[in-house]
Structure formats: C-alpha cells, structure tokens
Amino acid sequence: VRRCEIIAVGSELLTPSRLDTNSLFITERLNEIGIDVRAKMVVGDDLADLSDAIRHALDRVDLLVMTGGLGPTDDDLTRQAVAAVTGLPLDEDPNIVAGIEQRFHARGLDMPAINRRQALVPRGGVVVENPRGTAPGIWLEHEGTVLVLLPGPPRELKPMLEALMRERLTPLTAGAGLYRRVLKVTGRTESHVEEAAQPVYSQWLLRPNPIGTTILAGPGQIELHLSVRMDSSREAARVLDEAVAELRVALGPYLFSSDGESMEQIVGRLLARQGLTIAVAESCTGGLIASRLTDVPGSSAYFQLGVVAYSNRAKTDLLGVPAEVIDSNGAVSEPVARAMAEGARQRGAADIGIGVTGIAGPSGGTESKPVGTVAIAVLGPGREVVRTSWFPGGREQVKLFASQAVLDTVRRLLLERVPSPDGLMD
Numbered sequence: 001v002r003r004c005e006i007i008a009v010g011s012e013l014l015t016p017s018r019l020d021t022n023s024l025f026i027t028e029r030l031n032e033i034g035i036d037v038r039a040k041m042v043v044g045d046d047l048a049d050l051s052d053a054i055r056h057a058l059d060r061v062d063l064l065v066m067t068g069g070l071g072p073t074d075d076d077l078t079r080q081a082v083a084a085v086t087g088l089p090l091d092e093d094p095n096i097v098a099g100i101e102q103r104f105h106a107r108g109l110d111m112p113a114i115n116r117r118q119a120l121v122p123r124g125g126v127v128v129e130n131p132r133g134t135a136p137g138i139w140l141e142h143e144g145t146v147l148v149l150l151p152g153p154p155r156e157l158k159p160m161l162e163a164l165m166r167e168r169l170t171p172l173t174a175g176a177g178l179y180r181r182v183l184k185v186t187g188r189t190e191s192h193v194e195e196a197a198q199p200v201y202s203q204w205l206l207r208p209n210p211i212g213t214t215i216l217a218g219p220g221q222i223e224l225h226l227s228v229r230m231d232s233s234r235e236a237a238r239v240l241d242e243a244v245a246e247l248r249v250a251l252g253p254y255l256f257s258s259d260g261e262s263m264e265q266i267v268g269r270l271l272a273r274q275g276l277t278i279a280v281a282e283s284c285t286g287g288l289i290a291s292r293l294t295d296v297p298g299s300s301a302y303f304q305l306g307v308v309a310y311s312n313r314a315k316t317d318l319l320g321v322p323a324e325v326i327d328s329n330g331a332v333s334e335p336v337a338r339a340m341a342e343g344a345r346q347r348g349a350a351d352i353g354i355g356v357t358g359i360a361g362p363s364g365g366t367e368s369k370p371v372g373t374v375a376i377a378v379l380g381p382g383r384e385v386v387r388t389s390w391f392p393g394g395r396e397q398v399k400l401f402a403s404q405a406v407l408d409t410v411r412r413l414l415l416e417r418v419p420s421p422d423g424l425m426d
C-alpha cells in the first residue's frame with residue numbers, strides 16, 4: 001500500500017460535541033503494519049459532499065478506509081455515495097437481511113423495513129461481519145483500489161477492524177512493518193525528559209534502521225514513542241528492547257511504563273502480584289484515584305474501599321480524622337492526609353492506605369498554601385510516605401497531577417518491597 005486515506009462520515013463529527021476518534025484507532029492499527037495514513041477527512045451526511053470526497057480520494061489512494069454512515073436512517077449515505085462514484089449497483093444480500101432479522105427477533109422485535117438498507121452491498125463487495133451491531137462492513141476492491149467501509153460506533157468498528165487486520169490488511173503489506181513502543185515518564189517535565197533522553201536517541205538515528213522518536217507531554221506524564229521499520233517482528237522486538245534498556249538508564253525511576261501500560265495498570269499488577277490490598281481516602285481528587293484504580297479489570301482483587309471526604313465533618317465522621325488535627329493544621333496538611341490514609345486503611349481493612357487533601361482552585365489558596373498545594377500520604381506495609389507537593393494548572397489538571405503522583409508513590413513503594421523487572425526501576 002503506497003497511499004492510504006481515511007474519511008470519517010457524520011455531520012455530528014463537524015460539531016464541537018463529537019470528535020472523530022475512529023480515525024485515530026484505525027491509524028494506530030494501520031501504522032503497526034507499516035501503512036502510513038497520508039490524509040484524513042471528516043465529511044457531513046450529505047450525498048454530494050460525500051461523493052465528492054470519495055471521488056477525489058480515489059484519484060490518489062490505493063487504500064481508502066471510511067467509517068460511519070452505514071446505519072438504516074435517511075442520513076446514512078456512505079453506501080449510496082460509494083455506489084454513485086464507482087458506478088457499481090447496490091445488491092441486497094439476503095444473508096444480511098436474515099442476520100438483521102435474527103438480531104431483532106432475538107429481542108422479541110420485528111425488523112423495521114428501513115433496516116433492509118443495511119443489506120445493500122456494492123456489487124463485488126465482500127461483507128465484513130459486525131458481531132456487535134446490525135450494519136455489516138464492506139471490503140471492496142475496485143480498479144486497483146481497496147475501499148473499506150466500517151460502521152461509526154467505535155465499539156462495533158474495533159473488533160471488525162481487528163478481524164480485517166488479520167485476514168485482509170496484513171497480507172496487503174508485503175515486507176517491512178513499522179514497530180512501535182510507548183514509554184511513559186512521570187515526575188519530570190518535558191524538557192527534563194528531552195535533556196536526558198536526547199543523547200541516547202540521537203545515536204539511534206545513525207543506524208541503518210533508525211529508531212524514530214516522538215515526545216508527547218500530557219498532565220502528569222510524558223510519553224516517548226519509539227518506532228522502527230524492520231522486516232521481522234522478532235528483530236524489531238530485540239532492537240526496541242535494547243532501546244528501552246538504554247532509556248531506562250537515562251531516565252531512571254521516572255520511567256514507569258515501557259509498553260504502553262497505564263500507571264493504574266502497573267500499580268494494579270504490582271498489588272496483585274504482591275497479594276496486597278489498598279484503600280483510598282480522597283478530598284481534592286474527588287474520587288479520581290479510586291476511579292483510575294478500578295478502571296483496571298480484576299481490580300476487585302486488591303481495591304477495598306474508596307471514600308471521597310470533602311468536608312471536615314466527613315473526614316472526621318467517615319475516616320476518624322481527629323477534629324483537633326484539622327483545627328490545628330488546616331484541612332490541607334500532611335497530618336490530615338496521614339490521618340485520612342490511616343482511616344481508609346483501617347476501615348477498608350487494607351494493607352495500603354492513601355490520603356490526599358489539597359487545593360484544586362481556582363479559589364481557596366493562601367500565601368503559604370497556594371492553589372495546587374496537595375498533601376499526600378501513602379501508608380504501606382513497612383514504610384510510609386507523607387509529603388506536600390505543588391501542581392500547576394486548573395482544577396482538572398491539579399486533580400490529574402495529584403492522582404498520578406499518588407499512584408506513582410504507591411508504585412515506587414511496591415517496587416522497593418519486591419523489585420520486579422517489568423514494573424521498571426531495578
């Protein structure tokens with residue numbers, strides 16, 4: 001494949017309320033097999049606009065992936081537009097009709113007549129099954145170009161693209177693939193990371209198969225994306241493993257993930273492996289830490305309790321933080337964070353207790369405790385960490401930063417107990 005483009009169809013994607021995320025997912029998967037996406041477009045539900053977009057794309061590409069507009073309603077026009085541009089007639093596929101009818105019958109319903117439209121296939125097209133919805137996808141080879149039509153809902157599109165990757169797309173890409181690794185760093189700024197890593201990766205560019213790097217900064221974490229083009233996935237894995245090892249030395253304990261795993265996944269894996277449980281008492285993070293920990297499948301093995309105690313009263317009633325400790329130190333203070341962690345640990349009967357209290361802003365800051373001040377306590381088996389940090393940005397960012405700092409503190413504490421090669425930091 002020399003040139004691939006994506007068209008995302010849907011008028012809602014042209015408004016601020018809905019973002020085209022499908023093209024990001026498609027691009028990610030295609031990149032993995034060495035197909036670069038050269039351009040993408042978002043087009044509204046309009047037959048003329050859509051036909052125009054398809055016509056122009058077909059002049060340039062040898063692979064065109066489209067998402068959306070395969071539904072049963074009048075505004076779903078992708079099939080018609082493809083038929084209009086290619087001149088191919090639309091045939092009704094009786095198997096698809098039967099499949100859609102069956103989906104409705106399974107729910108005790110009759111199939112509305114408009115759903116028949118979803119059974120229309122441009123002549124020569126191959127049907128791509130949709131296990132999660134009514135609209136099947138279509139794979140169409142036309143005059144040397146491959147057109148792939150996929151439905152808009154991301155949860156339907158994803159498994160369909162996975163199947164196509166295995167069965168049809170990977171075979172299209174003879175030869176070198178593009179292999180990637182995502183590393184994540186926390187507790188350092190983008191310029192610190194760049195300063196430490198640049199001498200390492202500048203060497204990689206001199207090789208016959210250079211490793212490309214991109215640095216991406218987000219609140220609480222910096223990502224380093226490595227990519228290399230190689231003929232064999234084994235060889236690529238070896239080269240990338242070595243590259244990661246060099247960066248580990250350069251970045252030290254700030255590097256927390258070397259294959260795309262999130263902080264909460266890593267903390268979860270360490271907790272599960274060490275057979276430890278955790279309980280969380282949160283004030284300024286409003287439940288974000290508990291939410292992140294429970295985003296991980298299987299977290300019920302270690303997550304015991306989460307309490308959002310915003311008021312002083314709740315800190316005392318629910319967590320047993322002594323009122324005098326709050327009065328004499330202020331709600332945002334290390335003694336209060338510590339007492340919250342202790343309360344969570346006891347009430348959750350957990351091995352590790354977490355307490356977080358801070359000022360997320362925009363008001364409530366003082367000279368000695370400006371907005372962004374957050375006191376953190378992590379009481380673990382054998383050791384405890386209690387400290388005060390300051391984080392920049394608005395409420396949402398302070399919450400993110402604080403949750404990341406807490407989870408990273410837990411990660412480091414767990415690694416001190418039992419060093420493990422893939423939680424990093426030896």
Ligand code: ATP
Nearest residue numbers: 008010020021022068069070071076135151152153
């Ligand atoms: P359906 O049979 O559900 O109508 P469809 O192929 O017609 O499928 P759309 O109607 O265009 O798809 O979109 C269905 C849902 O998927 C909508 O909620 C839409 O916002 C979402 N969606 C569509 N395209 C995208 C996209 N590119 N990225 C993310 N979400 C999308």
Ligand code: MG
Nearest residue numbers: 069070071076
């Ligand atoms: Mg639709």
